[in-house]
Amino acid sequence: MTIDFRQAEKELISAGVRLDHLGLAPATSGNYSIRLNDKEIAVTVSGNHKGKLKSGDFLRVDMDGKALEDKKPSAETLLHCQIYKCYEKAHAILHTHSVAGTVLTRFFADKDFITLKGYEMLKIYPGNTMNTHDISVHIPVFDNTQDMVELASRVDIVLEERPDLSVYLIRGHGLYAWGETIEQAEYITEATEMMLRCELETLKLKGAMR
């Protein structure tokens, strides 16, 4: 499966409008990419608002994150490359920031995963081969850093163990979600964020009703 750079731009622009509308792209946060072919990825350049992306706000990088044109890729491009290498089926990646994800990963500062269990929405995950709500999904949570090489090395260990995965969280930072298409990546993002909001509300309710 290959996709044209202009088409990738269009799809990523549209995803940004949607994610911003959902409150998942505050300020210049987030970065998005599409796998163009075996050797190239289209990724957002650094520093723009993802709800107002336009043609030209993207560049080609190779599978190691090296810019193939004279623009500065998002700082976290390496994490995108890593996902494409680990998951042959991944063709689009969305990285978003949300209140629920930020609050939960910071609050449980020692936990290296968040467990989602018993939600109908869990059916969104393609790794859920039983296609049922009645499972536990452990979303990995990685401590944040500005050292992408170091972070990637920690992420690598987990990705290798989890061929089923389609999301992970970075603590106090945000969500990475990937899919076979940009639509699937977007649906996985929406569903995951909805369940994280449910978790946050449930915890407050548990405290209140104790």
Add this chain to the structure above:
Amino acid sequence: MTIDFRQAEKELISAGVRLDHLGLAPATSGNYSIRLNDKEIAVTVSGNHKGKLKSGDFLRVDMDGKALEDKKPSAETLLHCQIYKCYEKAHAILHTHSVAGTVLTRFFADKDFITLKGYEMLKIYPGNTMNTHDISVHIPVFDNTQDMVELASRVDIVLEERPDLSVYLIRGHGLYAWGETIEQAEYITEATEMMLRCELETLKLKGAMR
């Protein structure tokens, strides 16, 4: 009352845009239908985002949920058929997913109903024959399953006892709402979700102020 398939598509597309705008259609969740005539129902096909429906994302099924064309109906089509059979007046059904409904039905894991009492918004329910806020409405909550036949059999028992009903909830899953028109089904959905948010906030407040 009969309605043309194209008109039904238009009305369901419009309902999806609205429900998505209200945050009630995350990812590919939900399914919507309209009763076309005595023998046919128009229902959403499986797997699309309900905020971006277009002509062609619907199919005709018979009153037993059997597809009348070569498309895959939503998994829960059987539940739609059941409602149309039980409630002669029902001509449109909307099934939505929300944070408040998901959190409340999961939190009260053993309760098979949620009671709404004393809300002005209760006047939205046509079964509220006294047309007053000063009543208690018990919304049935069914445990979730992927076995639609089994779920339908449990739902059936309750629907038969409740000719007044226009909504029910599935635990950790979502809301079913129906009306004589798509507008009425949509208003009942909006009003119910608003009261569920009130319930959630009230519980947190009660805990906080104890």
Add this chain to the structure above:
Amino acid sequence: MTIDFRQAEKELISAGVRLDHLGLAPATSGNYSIRLNDKEIAVTVSGNHKGKLKSGDFLRVDMDGKALEDKKPSAETLLHCQIYKCYEKAHAILHTHSVAGTVLTRFFADKDFITLKGYEMLKIYPGNTMNTHDISVHIPVFDNTQDMVELASRVDIVLEERPDLSVYLIRGHGLYAWGETIEQAEYITEATEMMLRCELETLKLKGAMR
């Protein structure tokens, strides 16, 4: 000051779009009016969604709420008439439903007012003659009923004592706000609802941090 019926329709339609966008017009809730002249009021007819009003969804009533054409006015038209009679300066009234207002008035089931104190936003109230944030505004809260005559009689006692007032609440129901123009009524609605959300969050925070 007089205003043409068509112009009043336009302004009320536009207010409805705005209030719906703010989540203050769920389902068919709310009703809006404009004083046309000394003897007539334009008010929403009963039962429409206020976010989708169109020309024809309004009618003229006299100052006692009697319909001047063959349409059914909102059930609460009497409350509009009462406000126009008590407040000579009032030329537009908006009645909205919100989660915060509903939750707070129900939670404090015995309190007949909600006090807002120390908010910069309090400057929105024209009765705040010192034009300062540093005051206490007591918003009356009336118990809900479907008997408009009885409700109006209780409201009357308070309105007569409070020439400064531009809002009141009905318990488990919603907000009435009025102004010299539709814009002012809308701003007072927005500001009041924002402060009610602040009150709700503050109460939860107080409980949590106790």
Add this chain to the structure above:
Amino acid sequence: MTIDFRQAEKELISAGVRLDHLGLAPATSGNYSIRLNDKEIAVTVSGNHKGKLKSGDFLRVDMDGKALEDKKPSAETLLHCQIYKCYEKAHAILHTHSVAGTVLTRFFADKDFITLKGYEMLKIYPGNTMNTHDISVHIPVFDNTQDMVELASRVDIVLEERPDLSVYLIRGHGLYAWGETIEQAEYITEATEMMLRCELETLKLKGAMR
């Protein structure tokens, strides 16, 4: 860097639409400005809704806040002038009102700062010279008053000590944020408000889980 008055109007109108969409401009709250050149500032006139600004809703003032045309500037124009004087790089200022900022500054009534720590979003602040999430940012909180001269004198003491600053809060009132461009000011506003919402949710969660 100079900017044309008409261009400044366009940029401020657009910022208002965005901030209103984010719920940061309820009623007529807030005021916005752009530094036109060494001697003039374009600032919103008093009393309009910031989500519906149009050409003509702005005026030129000098660096002391004196109106250069026959319109009434926002009451807080003096605070804008002060920021432009203290921060040579500041070319745009946005003042907004939010639930989270209002609730937090009121709840911690004795604290003269709010500390944000460990958020990836902290990278938005240009004063964060290490460009890292792993810092503590102390946002000053000033007690509210209607006496702008007195408030400005208190603000002045802090601004002089904090050349790194790009935001401050006024208690029970709102946020001031500034940047080298209107885009940067807007991003800083969005990011700060997102972190304040995180703080509010975290506090409730801490209380609930205690």
